[in-house]
Amino acid sequence: MTETAAGHQDSYPPSAEFAAAANAGAELYERADADREGFWAEQARRLHWHTPFTQVLDWDDAPVARWFADGELNISYNCVDRHVLDGHGDQVAIHWEGEPGDSRAITYRELLEEVSRAANYLTELGLVAGDRVAIYMPMVPEAIVAMLACARLGLTHSVVFAGFSPSALRQRVDDAQARLVITTDGQWRRGKPAPLKEAVDEALAAKGDVPSSVEHVLVVRRVGTEVPWTDGRDLWWHETVSAASPVHEAQPFPAEHPLFILYTSGTTGKPKGILHTSGGYLTQTAYTHHNVFDHKAGQDVYWCTADIGWVTGHSYIVYGPLANRATQVVYEGTPNSPNEHRHFEIIEKYGVTIYYTAPTLIRTFMKWGREIPDAHNLTGLRLLGSVGEPINPEAWRWYREVFGDNKTPIVDTWWQTETGAIMISPLPGVTDAKPGAAMRPLPGISAKVVDEEGKAVQLGETEANGYLVLDKPWPSMLRGIWGDMDRYRSTYWERYAEQGWYFAGDGAKLDTDGDLWVLGRVDDVMNVSGHRISTAEVESALVGHPSVAEAAVVGATDPTTGQGIVAFVILTGATTPDDTLVDTLKAEVSKQISPIAKPREIHIVPELPKTRSGKIMRRLLRDIAEGRELGDTSTLVDPAVFEAIRTGGN
Numbered sequence: 001m002t003e004t005a006a007g008h009q010d011s012y013p014p015s016a017e018f019a020a021a022a023n024a025g026a027e028l029y030e031r032a033d034a035d036r037e038g039f040w041a042e043q044a045r046r047l048h049w050h051t052p053f054t055q056v057l058d059w060d061d062a063p064v065a066r067w068f069a070d071g072e073l074n075i076s077y078n079c080v081d082r083h084v085l086d087g088h089g090d091q092v093a094i095h096w097e098g099e100p101g102d103s104r105a106i107t108y109r110e111l112l113e114e115v116s117r118a119a120n121y122l123t124e125l126g127l128v129a130g131d132r133v134a135i136y137m138p139m140v141p142e143a144i145v146a147m148l149a150c151a152r153l154g155l156t157h158s159v160v161f162a163g164f165s166p167s168a169l170r171q172r173v174d175d176a177q178a179r180l181v182i183t184t185d186g187q188w189r190r191g192k193p194a195p196l197k198e199a200v201d202e203a204l205a206a207k208g209d210v211p212s213s214v215e216h217v218l219v220v221r222r223v224g225t226e227v228p229w230t231d232g233r234d235l236w237w238h239e240t241v242s243a244a245s246p247v248h249e250a251q252p253f254p255a256e257h258p259l260f261i262l263y264t265s266g267t268t269g270k271p272k273g274i275l276h277t278s279g280g281y282l283t284q285t286a287y288t289h290h291n292v293f294d295h296k297a298g299q300d301v302y303w304c305t306a307d308i309g310w311v312t313g314h315s316y317i318v319y320g321p322l323a324n325r326a327t328q329v330v331y332e333g334t335p336n337s338p339n340e341h342r343h344f345e346i347i348e349k350y351g352v353t354i355y356y357t358a359p360t361l362i363r364t365f366m367k368w369g370r371e372i373p374d375a376h377n378l379t380g381l382r383l384l385g386s387v388g389e390p391i392n393p394e395a396w397r398w399y400r401e402v403f404g405d406n407k408t409p410i411v412d413t414w415w416q417t418e419t420g421a422i423m424i425s426p427l428p429g430v431t432d433a434k435p436g437a438a439m440r441p442l443p444g445i446s447a448k449v450v451d452e453e454g455k456a457v458q459l460g461e462t463e464a465n466g467y468l469v470l471d472k473p474w475p476s477m478l479r480g481i482w483g484d485m486d487r488y489r490s491t492y493w494e495r496y497a498e499q500g501w502y503f504a505g506d507g508a509k510l511d512t513d514g515d516l517w518v519l520g521r522v523d524d525v526m527n528v529s530g531h532r533i534s535t536a537e538v539e540s541a542l543v544g545h546p547s548v549a550e551a552a553v554v555g556a557t558d559p560t561t562g563q564g565i566v567a568f569v570i571l572t573g574a575t576t577p578d579d580t581l582v583d584t585l586k587a588e589v590s591k592q593i594s595p596i597a598k599p600r601e602i603h604i605v606p607e608l609p610k611t612r613s614g615k616i617m618r619r620l621l622r623d624i625a626e627g628r629e630l631g632d633t634s635t636l637v638d639p640a641v642f643e644a645i646r647t648g649g650n
């Protein structure tokens with residue numbers, strides 16, 4: 001066991017007990033290396049194929065891959081029917097916990113009935129395979145039922161996060177030319193119903209770039225408030241779907257049949273509709289959910305805290321877990337509703353064993369204080385996961401100590417909307433994990449860290465401009481950007497066109513052991529006097545100080561050094577700032593990383609601007625740091641944060 005200068009253990013091997021019982025062993029890497037396509041074919045056989053595939057990868061039309069292309073399957077059959085047919089109909093699929101405290105346990109048999117009713121009704125509405133359906137719903141069971149019903153019929157769903165504005169919804173509906181929108185009357189937010197159907201009405205009433213393609217709006221009653229109604233267009237779920245037959249026979253579709261479109265922001269204003277297909281996507285989500293989370297069907301209680309509006313919700317609430325016959329918790333509300341104990345109460349109530357969340361939430365829990373988790377019995381937890389951004393070592397250690405009783409493996413999983421499933425992560429029974437490192441590409445996955453020219457960066461090289469590239473196709477990779485294949489090629493494949501590599505847009509380094517550290521988006525890497533410094537590294541150093549709860553760092557233009565480091569920090573509840581604190585923090589960064597990384601300015605602020613998916617909006621902080629007019633704030637959770645930062649920061 002190695003120790004860092006600060007006295008921290010810097011590598012955490014799995015316990016012997018965990019390793020002995022783990023789903024994945026070290027031999028997976030060898031098998032995948034020896035015969036990559038054979039390995040993926042073996043993984044694909046986790047699924048039920050109505051027509052078995054005979055070919056594995058077809059890369060002739062690169063960069064558009066075809067996996068298992070002559071095979072046929074039904075995604076919904078794989079996630080639901082086969083578990084019932086295998087005798088597990090009474091197993092709970094979803095322990096649903098509503099925000100106001102209501103709850104529902106839904107077995108696989110009940111899920112099959114609901115999905116079948118929805119599939120029958122969508123068919124009655126005239127929807128046919130290939131049509132697009134927009135789903136704009138909070139975290140209610142019907143959202144998952146709707147996704148699975150679309151998958152069952154070969155309809156392509158486009159889930160739009162229910163926190164998005166009417167104009168964002170309209171833009172996505174138009175882009176995909178959706179025929180149907182599925183929504184709810186409203187959603188619970190901190191004990192109060194907030195309207196949602198109205199937002200759909202507003203979106204569809206607006207004069208869009210093209211006339212609205214929407215024929216019907218299907219509405220689930222959730223909060224019971226009155227909603228405006230357009231006769232002929234609007235339909236109640238409880239009057240239609242609930243009255244449909246609970247029996248429906250799933251038809252097979254080709255492996256490359258489109259499954260969903262999910263919009264993600266790019267460098268330009270227009271969101272990109274990332275397109276995923278069926279067989280390869282389900283293969284890799286199921287494979288990773290099994291091995292990375294060490295999931296054991298019928299034993300584990302799994303909880304992924306994401307929203308279905310994001311890719312993590314698609315791959316690790318809906319498709320991966322259900323394909324693996326998971327029993328999982330789905331929670332409708334926010335972590336502090338009605339108070340900060342909510343997540344811990346849920347973990348206790350359902351006996352959660354696997355918990356998968358984002359660093360931003362872990363740091364929020366840290367800010368609230370460990371007495372909150374300490375008031376609960378969390379001993380059921382045996383594996384913890386992190387996703388969404390680099391996790392700073394401080395938060396990693398806190399997570400392991402406070403949630404995991406200093407025992408549980410943590411899997412820091414790197415992947416993207418575009419990759420569809422986890423790509424780089426420790427294997428929990430195999431890897432000696434390092435806090436803050438995503439470690440190694442999973443068996444079957446290949447990644448490189450290269451410079452501008454595509455030359456491999458040296459191990460331990462921290463000054464190089466390391467870019468993360470994926471140099472071999474993988475089953476759950478995106479198949480394009482909906483309606484814009486040129487943009488697909490230019491965004492991801494132009495940079496390393498000669499080599500034929502996928503450019504992920506993330507900076508990375510390999511340490512002297514060859515382990516991979518993701519440093520954040522390339523645009524989050526600063527250049528100070530010719531030195532590349534990751535915003536994540538400086539943030540991590542700041543958060544390492546006991547007075548700091550959360551930090552965001554940006555590179556602001558500087559006349560002498562190119563960029564100067566500007567930090568925004570939130571203090572822990574117990575701290576009262578004094579005149580020396582800012583200097584102390586600067587010295588701390590200098591000590592932890594290097595004097596080069598010492599921030600030019602540190603602003604103590606009450607809040608940080610975050611997107612609705614919890615990512616810090618560094619672009620906007622850069623605007624503040626450089627004294628510019630604010631750019632687009634439309635994806636911010638709460639634009640009022642800015643006033644608070646401006647007043648707090650000056």
Ligand code: 6R9
Nearest residue numbers: 387388389390412413414415416417518521
């Ligand atoms: C799954 C998801 C993708 C971007 C990605 C990277 C960052 C995600 C990470 C991570 C470091 C991890 N990211 N996981 N960075 N370590 N474990 O988040 O998808 O919303 O498309 O974001 O998130 O920058 O490029 P998406």
